């Protein structure tokens with residue numbers, strides 16, 4: 001599933017990078033996610049957080 005439509009970055013791209021030790025900033029640098037319109041950043045951070053099995057401090061609001 002595409003998360004960053006501007007650069008075609010998928011959920012798996014983000015998750016695998018996080019599991020391999022990448023920070024959110026590393027993912028931005030590698031895939032450019034969030035470096036155009038920026039509207040994907042909340043989701044990028046959420047996926048990264050869940051991949052790291054952390055407690056997310058800024059979860060996205062639920063969409064009905």
Ligand code: FES
Pocket residue numbers: 003004005006007032033034035036037038039040041
């Ligand atoms: S959707 Fe990711 S930068 Fe626009």
